[in-house]
Amino acid sequence: MDDKTRKAIALKKFSIIGPVLNGQVSNNTEYFRQVASSPIDMPHYGPRSYSYKTLESWLCNYNKHGIEGLVRGYRSDKGKSRKISPELGEEIVNRRKENPRIPITLLYEQLVSEGKIEPKNVSRPTVYRYIEDLSLLGEFKTDDEKSESLRFSHEHVGDLWQGDVMYGPYITIGKKKIQTYLHMFIDDASRYPVYSQFYLSQNFETLRHSFKEAVLRRGIPKLVYTDNGKIYRSQQFEYICASLGCTLLHSQPFVPQGRGKVERMFHTVRMRFLSTLDPSTIIDLDDLNQRYFKWLEDDYKRKSHKGLNGLSPHDVLMSQISKLNLVTDINRINEHFLLRITRKIQPDATTQIQNILYETDSRFSGKRVEIRYEPEWLNDITKELPIYEDGKRVGEAKVVRFHDNAHAMRKFKGNRRKSPQVDATDDSAISTSLEIKNSISYSEMMEGEDNV
Structure with missing residues (x-):
């Protein structure tokens, strides 16, 4: 499961607890029981059933850690099926390719009757998820019911x-x-x-x-x-x-x-x-x-x-x-609006963002970290980009200065890998800043007041 999928799952969980956070339900437990009464179409997994206590735990995790508390951790055996062997997986894929229209239930029953699947070890939902993960199963839904359209208006501003x-x-x-x-x-x-x-x-x-x-x-x-x-x-x-x-x-x-x-x-x-x-x-x-x-x-x-x-x-x-839920901490809002990208830090503690080479602390070497930034920061070679892990700021990335590094003391023997020269300007970022030029920027006005 990649970072994008993990975040998609977190956003799905947030959409479920959102009505509780926004005060749209009168009784949290009754709401969670109602949602848990039917399967939830979860990214990556497909329709899955959850208990109402699981949904309550999502709310608890969000209240404690924010949106990061809803992001799943990595599995130690990610990328592999825990119950379907490579041989069985190949058999399932071949049969699915030969007959894409065959129902999953029928495919599962055929494999059971032939002794290739032991029901107590591999369930039908396991086969269903396996096929879906391989992008071999298409979703064809029909809805013959005519949707009802009603005029609506929320009572309070900010709702x-x-x-x-x-x-x-x-x-x-x-x-x-x-x-x-x-x-x-x-x-x-x-x-x-x-x-x-x-x-x-x-x-x-x-x-x-x-x-x-x-x-x-x-x-x-x-x-x-x-x-x-x-x-x-x-x-x-x-x-x-x-x-x-x-x-x-x-x-x-x-x-x-x-x-x-x-x-x-x-x-x-x-x-x-x-x-x-x-x-x-x-x-x-x-x-x-x-x-x-x-x-x-x-x-x-x-x-x-x-x-x-x-x-x-x-x-x-x-x-x-x-x-109105007015903003009281502008710095916190600025942090929420930063662009987020995931990068793997190379063995020499460097990574690239829009062809600009950045270096970090050596402790991040080989790790995948989240870097947040504003587009205009890429035009400033002195600007350090914050690094986050599990929603917490843990370090910074700064533009590589090759001449300075030539005289820097090494913490280990050997030379760093040669990298292309840093381009301190980025035309796409400059053009973006021109496109959103605003004659009256509220954030700049507030910053100006702070400097007075």
Whole structure:
């Protein structure tokens, strides 16, 4: 089981205990009993049954250690089946390839009748999981029942945010016309855009920037509801939400009705803002965003909304300001939003990130560790990247300085392995920082106050 799968399992566990953490259930034990009454489709394992006490232990582990407490440890015999021998595994694979449509139950019964499987040693679910792990079993589910669609609205601000991306106007930069994209998170109860901004791309970096600005300004929501876009389903974004303690939900593919409020907001932006805008007068992205921010403050946020009983989004937000889970520790939030990558440290205590060679303490040699960073840190050769193990910071990685290392004292005999010269600049990171340039950055404002 690789790191990505282990994290996927942790996120699945978090999705189950999420309603308890967010206060959506009145009785924890009854909720866990209800969930445990049917199999849970767990990543890597498939449908599995758990006792309600196991689910309660997940909640306990999360309360003690955060999202890291839900990550499974490595098996000593990982990569191997404990009950299926290599010979039996080969027989199962061959039969499955010969007849992909054969039911697993029938395949299992055939192997039992031929004496190749002893039922008391190898159960049918074991064979099922073995085939699924080899990616030889496809899932074909049918649902003839017509889904029910009901209008909904959460009672309090901060209970749920809806997020989406809208195609914006083209703007001229130099001699090129470039498409813009409007990232938005809107509060479900108040229809208040907790943060929205135009960007020059729609990727994970722009999503991460907009969501971080929303959290810093309007607190941490209980639920985040988005579509099934690639950036919203990225494990990095799921881990950010889980680290903050909010549950990430996705709407059904090709069913936009559940995100009606953010879709209606996009319609308002097109009709009341973009329709009055002359794209030829836009100087740059900053100019577009300044006009958009002004329109939000002067028009949308202060305008009465028929879905809010005639109140404005600003009025509803301010009337429930005490309900917001506002940020009190900015450093902690910054840590949650760091990008996470897993790297194996080489025998010479080095590893590469975007073709930049970093070195660590020799005690990490041969280990797989998690490194967290901001993209702009890769442009600063003096910046050390924090190293984490089991969710705890245990060291740093710094850019290799070859000339300094030539005169450094060695703790062991022999020379380090030769490595390519470090490139101190990274064009992709620089371009990313330009794409998410923000004329009003809340995090920078707060840092400025701390320095006064």
